Amino acid sequence: MEKVNVLVVCKSFMHEGFLKDIEAVDPRIVVKDATGLFAQELRQDGMPDPSLEDEAQRDLARGLDPGTGGQSLDSLLEEAEVIFATFKYPKNLLSRAPRLKWCQFQGSGIDKYVNTEIMDGRIRVTNSREASGIPIGEHVIGLVFALARNIQGLHLLQMGRHWGPPLLAVELNGKTLGILGMGAIGTQAARIARGIGMRVIGTRRSATEREHDVGYFDEVYPCHALIEMLAACDFVALTLPLTAETRKLIGEKELRAMKPSAFIINTSRGAIIDEPVLIRALKEGWIAGAGLDVTEQEPLPPESDLWGMPNVVLSPHQAAHTDRRSYHISRLFCENLKRYISGEPLVNVVTRERGY
Numbered sequence: 001m002e003k004v005n006v007l008v009v010c011k012s013f014m015h016e017g018f019l020k021d022i023e024a025v026d027p028r029i030v031v032k033d034a035t036g037l038f039a040q041e042l043r044q045d046g047m048p049d050p051s052l053e054d055e056a057q058r059d060l061a062r063g064l065d066p067g068t069g070g071q072s073l074d075s076l077l078e079e080a081e082v083i084f085a086t087f088k089y090p091k092n093l094l095s096r097a098p099r100l101k102w103c104q105f106q107g108s109g110i111d112k113y114v115n116t117e118i119m120d121g122r123i124r125v126t127n128s129r130e131a132s133g134i135p136i137g138e139h140v141i142g143l144v145f146a147l148a149r150n151i152q153g154l155h156l157l158q159m160g161r162h163w164g165p166p167l168l169a170v171e172l173n174g175k176t177l178g179i180l181g182m183g184a185i186g187t188q189a190a191r192i193a194r195g196i197g198m199r200v201i202g203t204r205r206s207a208t209e210r211e212h213d214v215g216y217f218d219e220v221y222p223c224h225a226l227i228e229m230l231a232a233c234d235f236v237a238l239t240l241p242l243t244a245e246t247r248k249l250i251g252e253k254e255l256r257a258m259k260p261s262a263f264i265i266n267t268s269r270g271a272i273i274d275e276p277v278l279i280r281a282l283k284e285g286w287i288a289g290a291g292l293d294v295t296e297q298e299p300l301p302p303e304s305d306l307w308g309m310p311n312v313v314l315s316p317h318q319a320a321h322t323d324r325r326s327y328h329i330s331r332l333f334c335e336n337l338k339r340y341i342s343g344e345p346l347v348n349v350v351t352r353e354r355g356y
Contacts, residue, residue: 004341005099006031007080009038009089010106015326022084022330025337037073041090082340084333094122102340104333107320108132109269110350111242119352126336126348129356130184131328132320136267137188139319140237143291144193146313147235147263148172153310170234170261173197178233180226180249181240181268182217189237190216203229230257235265242269243355250274255281263289267319270296279305282312293319 006022006029008014022031073090077097084104094100094117101123108129113119146152148170157164177193179186179202190200194216202214207222214220221229226249230236236258240246250264251274258264264287266273275296281287289311295304298317306312336346350356 003028003030004081005079006082006084006337007076008033008084009035010084010086014330018326018330021334022337025334026341028341029337032071032076034073034076037076038085038090041073042088045091082337089118093118102126102346104128104336104348105350106329109241110356111269114352114355119350121352124346125350126346127350127356128329128332129348131325131332133184133188134328135322135325136185136239136319137192138322139293139315140185140189140239140265140267141192141196143265143267143293143313143315144172144177144235144237144263147265147289147291148175152313156310174199175234176201176232178202178229178236179217180236180238182215182220183239185267186237186239187216189239201229201232227254227257230254231259233258233262235263237265238268238272240268240272241356242271245355246272248272248274250278252277252281255286258287260285261288263287263291265291267293270294270298275306279309282309289313293317 004026008019008022008031019031019033023029074096077093077100079099080097081099082102082104083097083100084106086106090096102125103118103123104126106128108127110119110125110127119125150167150169153167157167172193174197176199177189179190179200182190182202182204186202190202193200199218200216201219201221202217203221203223203226205223207220209222210225211220212218238250246269249272255264255277264273264278270292273296278290282290283305291313292306293315294317295306295314297304300306300314300316306314332348336348338344339346
């Protein structure tokens with residue numbers, strides 16, 4: 001194999017030394033960083049990526065992008081064989097990158113891009129979902145604790161400087177956590193939950209009947225038994241991708257099937273829950289509360305009822321953002337790069353047919 005040109009267009013997210021990590025995979029790898037140039041073109045095309053703007057401004061201040069040797073973005077794309085990118089990319093990417101064979105995205109969800117040219121089968125596409133397992137799995141359990149210990153109520157007491165009477169909390173030992181989606185995130189959440197004495201059940205698409213003792217899961221339900229599974233849960237966590245099958249998967253029927261004392265947690269995509277129905281459920285007491293890292297519209301509009309609800313804990317789609325996230329993503333990309341160079345199957349391959 002001759003040299004392998006790798007174009008990085010999301011350095012803003014990554015730790016110092018990330019480019020050297022890529023170069024260390026194989027001496028034939030040539031790495032160039034076009035994060036700033038990517039950001040500039042996205043802005044010119046009317047679809048700026050705020051996460052890349054700082055890098056673009058630094059490059060403009062320096063007068064050039066030091067990682068490209070003064071090349072234009074078109075020149076860099078023309079020679080690129082591999083791209084490591086955010087989910088936004090300039091128009092006509094594939095026609096401008098005739099040598100491109102593989103693109104790995106830094107994030108997990110590809111629901112907005114399933115029907116775009118990047119997914120038409122001309123190149124291999126992978127994502128970084130395995131790298132999200134630890135941080136988002138931990139966030140799921142963080143929301144479980146926040147809801148169980150009524151952290152929202154305690155925070156209000158603190159802000160009001162009020163040493164109020166004790167607020168009733170929920171003991172997690174012996175409670176049942178139901179997880180919809182048994183991938184890396186769901187598995188990590190299950191592992192932690194089992195460690196604190198919770199019973200863990202789940203659903204997965206491949207199950208055809210109920211199974212027992214599957215990894216960290218005490219029981220696994222087939223998707224057609226979702227209502228039965230929801231009725232058994234004290235906490236329900238959504239850790240599955242947004243596809244045609246999962247859009248508005250949780251609606252009135254599902255929420256009414258849950259216990260009035262149960263909580264729902266969503267760290268996947270807001271559209272998996274019918275949000276107006278969820279708000280009704282929270283107001284009318286069908287369920288006890290919700291922990292939401294994602295919402296149907298993001299940023300969440302100021303007028304949304306979710307902001308002021310005492311039984312809701314919100315975080316602004318940040319479950320994956322930890323001090324170690326960059327290292328998880330780097331390790332995954334470098335492992336895939338080794339596989340690519342040696343001709344082995346890549347991990348986390350995304351297909352249009354599956355939707356993830």
